[in-house]
Amino acid sequence: MLKKLFSHTAIYGLGDQLSKVAHFLALPLITQDLTATDYGISGIITAYTTAVSVFAALGLKVVLVNSFFKSPGHYKWLWRQVYGFLVLWNFVYAAILAMIIYFAVPEEAFHDRWLIVILNVAPLVLFGQTKNLGRTYYQMNQQPRQVAVRNIVFGISTVLLNVFFISYMKLGYMGWFWTNCIIGILTSLSYFYPVNFILKITPIFNFKWRLIRHSLKVSLPTIPHFYSGYLLNSSDRLVMDLLKVSTGDLGKYNVAYTVSGIMGSLGNASAMSVGPLLNKMYKAGNDEAAKKLVIILQIIFFVTSFGLCIWMKEVFAFLIRNETLAAMYPLGIIIVMSYNYRPMYFGANAKLMFAEKTNVLWRVTLVAGILNVLLNLILIPLFGFEMAAYTTFAALMYMGYAGFYYKVFKEINSVNYYPAFWIALTVLLTVLAIYFVEYPLYLKLLISVVMALTGMFFIFKMNRSLKGLD
Numbered sequence: 001m002l003k004k005l006f007s008h009t010a011i012y013g014l015g016d017q018l019s020k021v022a023h024f025l026a027l028p029l030i031t032q033d034l035t036a037t038d039y040g041i042s043g044i045i046t047a048y049t050t051a052v053s054v055f056a057a058l059g060l061k062v063v064l065v066n067s068f069f070k071s072p073g074h075y076k077w078l079w080r081q082v083y084g085f086l087v088l089w090n091f092v093y094a095a096i097l098a099m100i101i102y103f104a105v106p107e108e109a110f111h112d113r114w115l116i117v118i119l120n121v122a123p124l125v126l127f128g129q130t131k132n133l134g135r136t137y138y139q140m141n142q143q144p145r146q147v148a149v150r151n152i153v154f155g156i157s158t159v160l161l162n163v164f165f166i167s168y169m170k171l172g173y174m175g176w177f178w179t180n181c182i183i184g185i186l187t188s189l190s191y192f193y194p195v196n197f198i199l200k201i202t203p204i205f206n207f208k209w210r211l212i213r214h215s216l217k218v219s220l221p222t223i224p225h226f227y228s229g230y231l232l233n234s235s236d237r238l239v240m241d242l243l244k245v246s247t248g249d250l251g252k253y254n255v256a257y258t259v260s261g262i263m264g265s266l267g268n269a270s271a272m273s274v275g276p277l278l279n280k281m282y283k284a285g286n287d288e289a290a291k292k293l294v295i296i297l298q299i300i301f302f303v304t305s306f307g308l309c310i311w312m313k314e315v316f317a318f319l320i321r322n323e324t325l326a327a328m329y330p331l332g333i334i335i336v337m338s339y340n341y342r343p344m345y346f347g348a349n350a351k352l353m354f355a356e357k358t359n360v361l362w363r364v365t366l367v368a369g370i371l372n373v374l375l376n377l378i379l380i381p382l383f384g385f386e387m388a389a390y391t392t393f394a395a396l397m398y399m400g401y402a403g404f405y406y407k408v409f410k411e412i413n414s415v416n417y418y419p420a421f422w423i424a425l426t427v428l429l430t431v432l433a434i435y436f437v438e439y440p441l442y443l444k445l446l447i448s449v450v451m452a453l454t455g456m457f458f459i460f461k462m463n464r465s466l467k468g469l470d
Helices: 002-033 036-053 061-070 075-104 107-127 130-140 144-168 174-198 209-219 222-233 235-242 247-259 261-283 287-309 312-319 329-354 358-383 387-405 407-412 419-436 441-466
Strands: none
Touching: 002 144, 036 075, 036 107, 036 174, 036 247, 061 075, 061 130, 061 209, 061 261, 061 329, 075 107, 075 130, 075 209, 107 174, 130 144, 130 174, 130 261, 144 174, 209 222, 222 358, 235 247, 235 358, 235 387, 247 329, 247 387, 261 287, 261 329, 287 312, 287 329, 287 419, 287 441, 312 329, 329 358, 329 387, 329 407, 329 419, 358 387, 387 407, 387 419, 419 441
């Protein structure tokens, strides 16, 4: 089981990580041609587009995933009807997105307003949700290489195009928008042929409204749940914009997120790999095995995030050739350590998803998102934009662990995850990372080795009880 978790996470994450490495190596090139204002404009537009992105698929992925496991012989019939509905819905969604972007463009970019709108909307109009449908199919069939190859090709292509548009063409923030449009179209195109012609998952436009209504009844309650991801990870930029935080300061905060994105990639990769494994265990009624898998993943996150954080000062100094922006490394530590909520979040919410208790999810996730927004509105005017990183950390800890305390989770789950222990350990490691980042290099190297060896000991010890469950 550990082998499968590691291999699938590595394969899913390979594309992201190779592109991240390429992106990091390119940072010294492109940051010379970018300003805090460029990062600020990009951050503001991203905040607004992400604000509505959860409505693109209306949460219907949960229906696709559940039908794959619960109706393995007939799921494609349901998928085709959902596909047809989403194709039509995406024209409505694209129109809404275009209007929001038009009014969200900051004053510094007014002269590029219409082009920014077109570049953001074009991939949706042309292909809709084809990419997400294809990714879901390969994920559920545990074929990570299909996703990884695309991630590698288009991830590295993204970096090359960014260098071309930003450093060669000198387009500034527009370089990101041109790159995202081109890569968005090419990625969707790469899924279009296999989904429609090889897998025969073609859209049925004369779909049965009764089936769509039933699917939406299950999926729509997950929208507040998924929307919390925006409230926790991107809404801080929107709040800063509303509070009239300068575009330059917003850009500094955006840089901290950009460099710290490696943990986000690990979270996405692990989600894609661990999801099918957990569902398999839930179907077999083996909650104990699911718990051990989650704990193994939590240890991996601790080792990776802590190791990265104590070297954050050096990472920022090497990658960001701008002293003002490179000084944001303390915020990078808080952001990276906040991603440690992910494994325990899987532990509670994956079970709720599998049991289709989707009407409970929003109580955890949306509350966390609203808490983050309210804290930002209160604390940013008092203490500055840096507080957004700390409020995000607090809200993510709530989201990662609150689910364990709900009655409905205790009714469908038979094991104790000891959430209080894990959240306390997360806070402790965060505090230690803030102190250790200023230590001499030889001490940080020693700490990194000890942390890695300790993590490996516990991981392999727990894995022995999972053998035979592959």
